[in-house]
Amino acid sequence: MALIVQKFGGTSVGSVERICQVAEKVKDFRARGDDLVVVVSAMSGETNRLIDLAKAIQAEPDPREMDVIVSTGEQVTIALLAMALKERGVDAVSYTGSQVRILTDSAHTKARIQHIDDARMRADLSAGRVVIVAGFQGVDEQGNITTLGRGGSDTTGVALAAALKADECQIYTDVDGVYTTDPRVVENARRLDKITFEEMLEMASLGSKVLQIRAVEFAGKYNVPLRVLHSFKEGPGTLITLEDGAAMEQPVISGIAFNRDEAKLTIRGVPDTPGVAFKILGPVSAANIEVDMIVQNVSHDNTTDFTFTVHRNDVRKTQDILNQVAAQIGAREVGGDSKIVKVSIVGVGMRSHAGVASKMFQALSDEGINIQMISTSEIKISVVIDEKYLELAVRSLHSAFELDGDATEDRL
Amino acid sequence: MALIVQKFGGTSVGSVERICQVAEKVKDFRARGDDLVVVVSAMSGETNRLIDLAKAIQAEPDPREMDVIVSTGEQVTIALLAMALKERGVDAVSYTGSQVRILTDSAHTKARIQHIDDARMRADLSAGRVVIVAGFQGVDEQGNITTLGRGGSDTTGVALAAALKADECQIYTDVDGVYTTDPRVVENARRLDKITFEEMLEMASLGSKVLQIRAVEFAGKYNVPLRVLHSFKEGPGTLITLEDGAAMEQPVISGIAFNRDEAKLTIRGVPDTPGVAFKILGPVSAANIEVDMIVQNVSHDNTTDFTFTVHRNDVRKTQDILNQVAAQIGAREVGGDSKIVKVSIVGVGMRSHAGVASKMFQALSDEGINIQMISTSEIKISVVIDEKYLELAVRSLHSAFELDGDATEDRL
Structure with a gap:
């Protein structure tokens, strides 16, 4: 008898009908004898509706009160799913983040999980109940409601799986797995059966959008096997685990x-x-703005240029901060450019293979694409290029690293 | 500097515009230097929307999960009002029933308040903040979300006023006070400047609908001066207080x-x-069904007839229970009639005046209205009659007890 944490996103619970479909799915799993903890997001559209309501009152809504409002989205879904299960004869109980006690810091709208009490959930599981937990939300030491930020429900799922030492954390989405790259950009992208946490971390942080980066971090840190699956279609999905002995046989690059x-x-x-x-x-960090790539060139005349990337939403705020910093440290000027994209090749295989970088740069050069920034890690190489070249760059790299599949039939 | 608890109902916070109007009103009060605790209901329509959603999943929704869902209605309003106040430069903080800690029993969907922690609110008031609390909801000992049932926001307001020993609890509604009877039935009904808790209790329980009965009970028990006012119109409203020395000069009957x-x-x-x-x-009571009038006639042949009234929503459930009871105790038959109304005359003055009952019965008799049940207390007399006579009965009693006013201009 396994303990499985399942997470269903907003689209999977987007209507009464879909919630009932999820309940049927959970019922089937339960019938196999597994213990289940189910994490759900707000019904799709609901979070945006609540944000719009808040913004109609206050152009820049107070973060504490924003969390009070948006957390109601998941609160509705957990109760509806509990009802749908009870209606089907499956005993179930719902908990908000505050009730389970998902303790977070107090960084409203982007809080981080610090601790999860598992006592209450274990008691329910022992009593044969399906435990339903609101994703995306928690509570701070003072009892204030917090949220983890967009996509935080994945993180909730993995954090619960880690706290409960679950056998697997299944993330149900609207795709049937992790692909070598976005199938909307490269037609013959392939679904991967398996990928390592490290690779997935690079894929997620670089924008593959299947999983939230923090979810993968948690999963890797606590070694929680993570599986990405389609909500309403059968299939094995993609399993994300620790690198195993077979890694040497993997292709050099797993995805773009x-x-x-x-x-x-x-x-x-x-x-x-x-x-x-x-x-x-x-x-910048003190203002809770996340910085991604950082490049500092060698200096000349005792001055240097310092370049980094942030989320486009944070550009204005970051520029304001940089202007102050520039005045303080005596820097010459501050510039910003939103018309860029980052493209990365990812693969644990590149550790043992030389020449991956030069192959990447050559493929881009062959297409006449200028590289503005380069950043590397052990298992990925990222470049920043003009946004107009995105599709061209991804397609040529997918082909250069021999990732193209033959059939696209089994894709969604 | 007074401490005032203000409660705004669903219509008063029914849109973004109205929430902003309430914020302006609260801001004005705050400017006078009073400490304020504001209780709000869900935006009008929201509770019904949530109930419909639940019923689409489960015809008879699980009560615990129902409370999880419907409590989100007020949770949205408290945060929106807090934002609207902050937008206007007024420091404010919102709390759910669970956060303030409004401790209730575990009777989901109709819970009763047992205790309120005032520490957190007092700290906020001392720091100059307006405290905004979600009406209608609480939390039980186990941390489950509970609701007080429809109209429970009034009760929350008075309970908070009692816990904080507030100077006044103001209930803002869509009427400008308590009337001698419903102005929709009797055109020249008059607004009362003052009424006693006892009278209001009888008026409320008998369907005047201005205030929830439990709110008046609480107010009377803890001697919290209660004032009913119009949300968006100036005026003194109606003050509900303990009976004072002037009671002897009051008219015999205060209202119908x-x-x-x-x-x-x-x-x-x-x-x-x-x-x-x-x-x-x-x-019946064990099934949490509230019984109102109870009449047992004198027996003949060692058997008797037992009659009582319940809310129309509970008729089916009560009949099922009575059928079982009848079988157990060997009663002959069970009957039900929903086509009735209860009409009552209320007034502390009747304590010292004889002949009030006969005057009432005569007025009804003059109109040919048959009385089906009679029940009396020290300050009220209620009769059950055929529902088709409602308007006629109320108008003739209003006139018989000289309650008719001259002008109706200042009414809404």
């Missing part, structure tokens, strides 16, 4: 990821003194 | 109340033995 949501910020003519990177990024 | 929501149930041929009333009403 890309991200359209970033913007590039440059602070030029920075005096090249120790601690200057912290002086620049400290205030 | 009526209730269309009741149904009459009769169990005939009941063996007239000690404990039989409990055997009948015990199971």
Whole structure:
């Protein structure tokens, strides 16, 4: 008898009919004898409706009160799913993030999970109940309602699986697995049966959008086997696990990821003194803005240029901060560019293979695509290019690294 | 500097515009230097929307899960009002019933308040914040979300006023006060400046619908001065307080109340033995069905007839229970009639005046209205009549007890 955490996103619970379909699915699983904890998101559209309501009152809604409002979205879904299960003779009980006690820090609208009480859930599971938990939300030490930010329901699922030492965390979505790249961009992209946490982490953070990055981080940290599946279609999905002995036989590159949501910020003519990177990024980080790529070139004339990327939503705020920082440290100017994309090749195989980078740069060069920034890690190489070249770059890399599949029939 | 609890109902917070109007009103009060705790209901229509959603999943929704769903209605309103106040430069903070800690029993969908923690609210008031609390909801000992049932937001308001020893609890509604009777039935009904808790209790329980009965009970028990006012129109409203020395000068009757929501149930041929009333009403009460009028006639042939009224929604359920009880105790038959109304005259003045009952019965007799049940207390006399006579009965009693006003201009 296994303990499985299942997470259904907003589209999967987007209507009364869909909630009933999910209930049928959960009922079938339960009939096999597994213990189940089910995490659900708000019904699709609901979170946006609530945000619009808030913004009609306050252009920049108070974050604490925003969390009070948006958390009601999942609260409705958990109760509806519990009712749907009871209606089908399956005993179930719903919990908000606050009730389960998903303890988070107090960073409203982007809180981080610190601890989960498993006592209440274990008691329900022992009593034969399906436990339904609201995704995306938690509670801080003072009892304030918090939310984890968009996509946070995946994180809730994995965090619960880790706390309960579940056998598997299944993320049900509107795709049937993780692909070598976005099938909307490359027609013959292939579904991967298996991928390592590290690879998935790079894929997710780089914009594959199947899973939230924090979910994969949690899963890797606590070694929770994670499976991405389609909500309403049978299939094995993609299993995400620790790298195993078979890794050497894997292809060099597992997939091509890309991200359209970033913007590039440059602070030029920075005096090249120790601690200057912290002086620049400290205030950005303090404002809870996440920084992705960071590139600093070698200096000349004792000044250097410092470039990094943030989410496009944070560009204005980051520029304001940089202007202040530039004045303080005596930098020359601050520039920003939102018309860029990041394209990355990812694969644990590249660790043992030389020449991956040059092959990537050659493929881009062959298409006349100029590279604006480069950043590398052990298992990925990312480049920032003009956004107009996105599709061309992804397709040529997918083909250069021999990722193209033959059939597309089994895809959605 | 006074401490005032203000409660705004669903219509008063029914749209973004109205929430902003309420915020302006609260801001004005705050500017006078009073400490404010504001209780709000769900936006009008929202509770019904949520109930419909639940019923689409489960015809008879699970009560615990129902409370999880419907409590989101107020949770949205508290945050929106807090935002609207902050937008206007007024510091404010919102709390759900669970956060304030409005502790209730576990009777889901009709829970009763047991205790309120005032520590958190007092700290906020001391810090100069307006405290906004979700009406209608609470939390039980186990942390389950509960609701107080329809109209429970009034009760929340008064209970908070009692816990905080507030100077006044103001209930904002869509009427400008308590009237001698429903102005829709009697055109020249008058607004009362003042009424006692006892009278209001009888008026409320008998269907005046301005205030929820439990709110008045709480207010009377803890001597919280209660004022009914119009949300968006200036005026003194009606103050509800303890009976004072001037009571002797009050008119004999303060008002005529009526209730269309009741149904009459009769169990005939009941063996007239000690404990039989409990055997009948015990199971009804155990099913959380509220019983209003109870009449037992003198027995003949060692059997008696037992009649009582319940809310029309509970008729089916009550009849099922009575059929079982009748079989157990050997009663002859069970009958039900929903086509009745209850009409009552209310006034502390009747304590010291004889002949009030006969005057009432004569007025009804003059119109040829047959009385089906009679029940009396120190300050009210109620009769059950055929529903078709409702308007006629109320108008003739209003006139017989000289309640008619001259002008109707200041009414809504």
